[in-house]
Amino acid sequence: MLTSPNLSLLLILLFVAIFISVISGVIFLNKRISLAYVRIHIYLVALPPLIAFIGLILAPKNINIGLWYSDILSWLMAFFVLIIGLIIQRYCVRYLAGDRSYRKYFTLFTLTTSFASIAWLTGDLRIMVVSWGFTLVGLTLLISLTSAWRVTRAAAIVTGKLFFLSWLALLLAVIWLGIVTGEWHYTGIFTDANLDQINAWTRFGINMLIILAVMIPAAQWPFQRWLIESVAAPTPVSAIMHAGIVNAGGIMLTRFSPLFNGDIATIVLLCFASASVLIGAGISLVHVDYKRLLVGSTIGQMGFMLIQCALGAYIPAIIHLILHGLFKATLFLRSGSAVRHFNVPSRANERMSYLWILAGRGLAIMIGLGFWLSAPEQGYRLVSGLILAWSLSVSWTQLVAFGEGKFGRIMGLLVLGVVGIVYYIVHHFFNDALHTIAFHSAQPPMFVVVIVALILLFGSLMSTWVARHRSSVAFSIIYMWIVHLGDAKIETVERHPNYLKKYLSKGGH
Structure with missing residues (x-):
């Protein structure tokens, strides 16, 4: 765990890295700079999420450092936004090749994600509002780049x-x-x-x-x-x-x-x-x-x-x-490689699948009901159990009930099982980490929860x-x-x- 002085140094390093990546994007706007420079730019853009990840793991939580606030949520969102920006810019190196606004896209992507990360790292509402405003401006400019x-x-x-x-x-x-x-x-x-x-x-x-x-x-x-x-x-x-x-x-x-x-x-x-x-x-x-x-x-x-x-x-x-x-x-x-195939099952297959659909809905209702009854005093559990049951029912129908033969249904069951295990691990990891956030959570009246359900x-x-x-x-x-x-x-x-x-x-x- 980093100490407060080291946290200040880490924040300075993060902002320096963000500044360097933004300057790199501005330099890339110069048409005299070779298009091959974009790969150097990608390496520079990778620095801020790397530092944000270090902050997410090692930075002390729930403390103020001047205008900035260090908690799991601020570092998590800064890392998430910056890493998404890095992945998308790397994807654009070839995807947008030949576009008349090729250089501008990288500059605006860098600016937009940089301001978005700053908006969540700051503890000062004035800086948050200004940074979020620049984020929205950057997104609007990205939409309008193909001005012709x-x-x-x-x-x-x-x-x-x-x-x-x-x-x-x-x-x-x-x-x-x-x-x-x-x-x-x-x-x-x-x-x-x-x-x-x-x-x-x-x-x-x-x-x-x-x-x-x-x-x-x-x-x-x-x-x-x-x-x-x-x-x-x-x-x-x-x-x-x-x-x-x-x-x-x-x-x-x-x-x-x-x-x-x-x-x-x-x-x-x-x-x-x-x-x-x-x-x-x-x-x-x-x-x-x-x-x-x-x-x-x-x-x-x-x-x-x-x-x-x-x-x-x-x-x-x-x-x-x-x-x-x-x-x-x-x-x-x-999305460029997405091709949807619709296989219309025969009537015989539909009759065979009907029992599987009923079995899936019964299982979904049992799991959703069990999820709610495990903590019925928490109002959200009712809606969450409903969503869980609906999601499981739809997934079961698509992967198991309409599976092609025994092998298809077995594979569908395996996929559902693997997805469930992965979600359980990820959910509990984030749930344990995010419990350190300082926030107020009040249970709404039960009639409100019932109305939503x-x-x-x-x-x-x-x-x-x-x-x-x-x-x-x-x-x-x-x-x-x-x-x-x-x-x-x-x-x-x-x-x-x-x-x-x-x-x-x-x-x-």
């Missing part, structure tokens, strides 16, 4: 407007909080004495601003439009959005958790997040475009994450956002009913409504990037 293409220009305008609204809400919340408490540091603001100074209406107003600031980057209904429009951006830009930006809401809510302790604003968050889960799941089911399918999945997953935060389950929310970020970044970076069950039952009544009017209405929700506006849709015709006519220059 009308589609990306329109998507960047939509994204920029919503991001500005989100950042403005966060700025107002922080200023309001600073005026009321007279403090700007997390540890200074969230003391019992300062929290007692905040009356109920002031707390509700600040919390609503924070919820607005969180919901927009998380693409929650009714602010999901920017994420849907941004599918025209290059795949690496989508990867950085889905892996390191949209899931920032869980970190913000964890940092501001003392304010949400028993406040009615959590019910507002639960309502919007629950609606987003259903809408996101619907979009991912009805759309056939691969990137749009992933967008729907992200909207739903971020809804689950915000439900976890609203129910006081901040540690599961953080684990969720990290695993989701890694999973979704992998899916986007592999009923909403999710209603959505599941509706989807099942609609799937079995595809010739009904209700199916047509719901289907077209969800398709409309997941469709981008006409300004951000184009069959082919027509601006490329001009470049091709000039020999590609």
Whole structure:
């Protein structure tokens, strides 16, 4: 374990490494610098996550170092964002080769991830707001880099407007909080004495601003439009959005958790997040475009994450956002090779699979019920058990019930077993480490938890009913409504990037 002076030195080394990587990106903008320099740039970009990893393992936790705050969450998020940025930049070396904005992508990726890591390492809310603002600006510029293409220009305008609204809400919340408490540091603001100074209406107003600031980057209904429009951006830009930006809401809510302790604003968050889960799941089911399918999945997953935060389950929310970020970044970076194959089983095979489906649902109900009853006093366990049962039921159906013969079902069982063991190990590792975070977790009223569970069950039952009544009017209405929700506006849709015709006519220059 490092001492406080050594921690200060480690922070200095981290910021020096970040500064060097940013300067390297700026140098790469010079057209006189060979494109081969990009490999040197990648090595320099690898320095900050390496130092952040050392801090994650060795740095003392829950202490202030001037404007910075050292705890497991700050180092974990700094390392996560920086390593995701490194992986994506390494992927772009060949993927974006030949792009007119090739050099700018690396500079903006470096700047965006650097500011995002600083936002989570600082303990001063003013620095956090400024750093997060630059992160959103960097992401908007990444979307708009292909400026000759009308589609990306329109998507960047939509994204920029919503991001500005989100950042403005966060700025107002922080200023309001600073005026009321007279403090700007997390540890200074969230003391019992300062929290007692905040009356109920002031707390509700600040919390609503924070919820607005969180919901927009998380693409929650009714602010999901920017994420849907941004599918025209290059795949690496989508990867950085889905892996390191949209899931920032869980970190913000964890940092501001003392304010949400028993406040009615959590019910507002639960309502919007629950609606987003259903809408996101619907979009991912009805759309056939691969990137749009992933967008729907992200909207739903971020809804689950915000439900976890609203129910006081901040540690599961953080684990969720990290695993989701890694999973979704992998899916986007592999999207070029994604080809979906649909095998329609015969009627005989369907009858044979029916008993397996019933067995899987029975097993899922037993496991979900057991998970809840292991700690029924924790309200979140009910929703968590429901999600666990639903996930297991779907996985069992796809991997086991519809497996090709005995061998296919045995392999499906093995895959489920391995995934379960890996998740158990990873979950418990993060759970033990994150328990050192200083946050406030209040159990919501049980009727709120029951309402959330009923909403999710209603959505599941509706989807099942609609799937079995595809010739009904209700199916047509719901289907077209969800398709409309997941469709981008006409300004951000184009069959082919027509601006490329001009470049091709000039020999590609």
